[in-house]
Amino acid sequence: MQGKVVVVTGASGALGKVVAQAALARGARVASVDYAGSDIAGTPDHMQLGGVDLADAAQASKAVEAVMAHFGRLDVLINIAGAFSFETVAEGDPETWQRLYAINVLTALNASRAAIPHLAASPAGRVVNIGAIGALQAARGMGPYAASKAGVHRLTEALAAELKGKVTVNAVLPSTIDTAANRAAMPNADFAKWVSAQELANVILFLAGDEAGAVTGALIPVSGRV
Template structure:
């Protein structure tokens, strides 16, 4: 699927899913701004970002940082046609044994960062006239279980944010959708769940394929959608 000429920003770009999205977008001909809280990609993955504009050490939840970052990204890319909000975090803990700081952390990383990035990118996206925002939710947020309260609450917020922003922008040339993965096949998840059947998990590249479809002209009529990408979980 060609994205030739498209200018795309990806948050959480240096992680497993973010890197898959960056690689897929570059391979499809897009120009990419790769944004992450980490200072730089891990040396073992640096080659994947060779053709991207890198923005490391960016805390999108901090006041004013998102605006500065996206203004510079749009300047370097010559505009902005799409924003992929991949930045996220996970913690498992019960309320009884856990801390309120975890709720604040997951709100900031999973929801506030997507809101801040979208708001900061919006002026450039509106100038595009045919722009896309794709958020990363979580299938688990449909029904929470023990230890998943803080995580699923923040991801449920991504659901409602996606729907509200899609409605806000539906007549302004910007579609807004969310991907809802189940367990993603990443090194971190394999380490945390060594006895799981990894073949059932959804691969980062498979999620990236769905995102690229949403960025294409073929998805122009899709907005406000919460799209499960479940693998065989």
């Protein structure tokens, strides 16, 4: 990752923070982008863009333009921005389906579309998306979330096919991630079986690195010990 310019969306979240810090520790220059927070000038190696609604294509383009103005190049896009809701089909609200589609799919779509010209100019352009093992077969209450993450899977495959030979596009599919929020929501679960944010970051950064140049269009389960 030495010297590569990496954009991490959803960078203020539990996974995004770990991925951004891991990339910095490996020598990358990082742009942390999130809906939360505000812009921070940062350092030559780390800029932070807050208040960015990536579900809005114009805001996504503006954020990528700011990254290019700061770093002058873009090598890796890691689409972590996302959300989860547990809601049954019969008792839930159709608005949830629209909200999760916007947060999980449109954010990745808009960020990718804005970044593609710059990634294609890199000698090793990479896109890494966050899918979900739970989207391979939806369980009770997982309908809107699974449908939106299945959309991320198909977006990954379509982009990989379109950009073959120019940019690699892959997705990691975690099971339950070991975060404070998930522990609070499921206090009786066996946390040792979950995948840690650092374990997931290791796979993400492998796909973002030079060693994964022959991997594209892959949906890689990262299930921890489930």
